[in-house]
Amino acid sequence: MQRRSIKPFRAILLLGLGLGLGATAALARDAALLERGKYLMNGVVACGNCHIARGEQGQPLFEKGLSGGMVFDEPVFKAVAPNITPDPETGIGKWTDAQLAKAIREGVRPDKSIIGPPMPIEMYRHISDQDLAALIAYLRDQPPMRNAVAKSTYAMPLPPSYGPALASVAAPSVKDKVKTGEYLARIGHCMECHTPRSPQGRLEMDKLGAGGQTFKGPWGESVARNLSSHANGLKDWTDAQISKAIRDGVDRQGKPYKPPMGYGFYRSIKDEDMAALIAYLRSLSPMP
Template sequence: MTKTGSTKARARWRALVWTGLAVAVAVGVGAGSVIWKQSQIDMPIAKPGQDNAALVERGRAVALASDCVACHTSEASKPFAGGMAFDTPFGKLYSTNITQDPVNGIGTFTDAEIVGSVRNGISQHGRRLYPAMPYTSYTGMSDDDALALVAYLRTIEPIDSKPPENTMAFPFNQRWAMAFWNVMNFQAGRQLPVAGKSDEWNRGAYLVQSLEHCGECHTPRNFIQGLSHPNLGGGDLGTWKAYDISSGQSGIGSWSAEELFTYLKTGAVHGKANAAGPMAEAVENSLNHLPDADLHAMVTYLRDLPVSGTPSSAPARTGQGQAYTGTTTLRARHPQYDPDSDALGGEVMFNANCATCHAVTGKGVGEYPRLFGNSVLGAAEPTNLVSVLLRGVHRKVDDQEVFMPGFANLSDAQLATLSTFLFKQFGNSQVQVTAAQVAKLR
C-alpha cells in the first residue's frame, strides 16, 4: 500500500470503495455476527512458572522475524516510535509509536489490547486499524509467539514522540468502515501445521505466511486493497514491484536452494539479483537476523509453492550483455557530451554514470553487481529499474554496506533513455521506458 494516485485515479478508487462498502452494508445482517466475532480480542494464557527472561528473548526474535522496526521507525534515534509515512490510494498513513510511552505509545495498553492489535487489527478501546498494519498475516501468529512478543514490547523504553496525523480523505478516515473491509478481506485464525509436510516445511510456511508476512508485498491486491490471488504471485507497491516468488519460471523456479538462501541472508546473488527498496529493508532489518535454520525452512517452503502463472518477472536474457564492449573514453567518442542535455544516447549516459562500477561490458567491477542476468533487467516492466536509478540502493548486512547513489538529478527523458538502453543491452530488450513512466515513479 505505497502508491499515490492522480486526482482521477483517486476518484476511481473512491467510487470503487464506495461500491465495495455498499455491497458490505447490503449483507449487513449476515455479516454482523462475523464482525462481532472478529471484534473479540483473544488473549492466550501465560504458562505458570514461565521464565520471563527466556520469554522476552523469544519475543525479541518474534519482533525481528516480524520486521516491526522497519515500519515503526522513521528516525534511527527513535526506534519503534513510529512516524513512518505510507502513501496509499486513499491518503497518507503514519505508523504508530509502539514504545512504552503512556501518552503516545502503548504504555497503557493491556496485554489483550496489544495482541488484539497484532492479530485482529483492533487496538485499544476497539479502535480499528488500517491493513497497512499487516494483521491480515499476523493473525496466524501462535499463542506462544504472541505472549512472547508482548513480553518483549514491554521492555522497549518509552519515547515521547507523537507521529503525524493521518491524512485520509472521507470516507476512508472512518475507521468503523474497516469492519466491513474485514468481512470481505480478513479471516482471523492461527496458522496450523499441514499434515504430511515436514517440520522444516511447516516452519517455513509459518515464517513466510505469518511472521515475515511476505504476502503483504508479494501477493496482488483487489480493488479495495485486500490480498487477492495468486498467493505470492507478485504485488504492486507503487514505486516498486514485488516479484512472483512461487516455484515457476516466472518466479524462483530457476533459483537453486543455495542461491535463495544467500539472497534471503545477504540480499545479493552475484549475477542474479540485488535487493533494493523495501526488500533491502526486509533483509537488513529482519531476514539477515534469522537463524540459518529458519532461512533454510523458508527456502524449503518457497521452492515447494505451486506455480502462480503470473508473469511478473521474466528470466534475464544473459547472452546480450556479454557481446557489448562499450567505450572507456567518453569525450573522445562524444566530443559534444553535455550532461544536461536530454538528447544524449543511452550508451553515453551509461558510460558517464554506470560503467565505473558495472564496467562497460556490464560484468561488474569487484563487488559491484553484474548487469546481464540480473532479475531487475530481466523483468517484464521497468518499475524496479527506474526506482533504483531514482533512489539508489542502500543495504547494510552485518558489517558490509552496499551503496549505489541515485540519479534523480537526471531528467525524466534522460532516465527513460538510459533505462531503455540497459534493458536492450543487458536484459529484456522488449521493454521500452518512457519519460512519462519515469515521471510517475519519481
C-alpha cells in the same frame, strides 16, 4: 526438644528453597520469552522495518526506537506507522497485554477502532499464543519514546473485523518443515508485499506470491518480485541464492534490491528457519 524444633525450621527452609526455585524458574521462563521476542522482532517478524522512526531520506533513526512515523502513501490510503514504544501518552504504555494482543492479532485497538493496512492483520492472526506473548514481552522491554504521529487515512472501506475473536492459536509442529515455513512466512508477512492487490487494496489470495506490488519511497520505486515456483519466480533459483536474496538483499547477479524489504532484519533468521521458509516457497503454486 531440639530434635522437635528442627522440624518446623526444616519445613521453613524447604519452603524457602521451593519458593526460590519457583522464582528462578519463573525468571528463566521470562528470560526465554524475551529472548524469543527479540529474535522474532529483529528477525523474521521485523516490526522495526515499519515502526522504527525515520529521517527525511527514509534512513532509520535507531536511537528513537519503535516510535513510528514512517509514511505509506498509496492510492487508497496514507498510513503512518504508530509509536509502539511503552510511552504512556504517544505509545502503547497504557495498553494492557490483552489489548496489545487483540491489536496485533485481530486488528482492533483499545478504543474498538479497526487497524488498516499495511498492518498485515490477516497474516498476524496466525501468530501462536507463545510467540504473541514473546512479542509483547519485547515491546514492554523497550525504552519509552515520546513521539506523536499523525493518524492514518483511508479512501477505502476498512472491514468491520478481520474474523471472529481468537481464543488460542498453536504453532505448527517443527517436524513439518513446509508448515513451519508457512507459519514463518505468515508472521513475517512475506505475502503482504509479494501478493498482488485489487484496485480496492485487498490482497488477491488466489495469486499468492505472484508479486507485482509497487512501493515508492526515497529509494524511488521498487516492485515486489514473484516468489512462486513459476519460471518468472524462483523455479530456477538455488536454495543458497534464495537465502542470499532474503538475507543480503541481492539478486543472483549480486545486484542490490531496493527497500522496503527488511534485509537488515532478515539476515538474523536462523538457518533452520530459513530452510523452512525456502521449503514453503518451493511449495507455492506457479503464478506467472
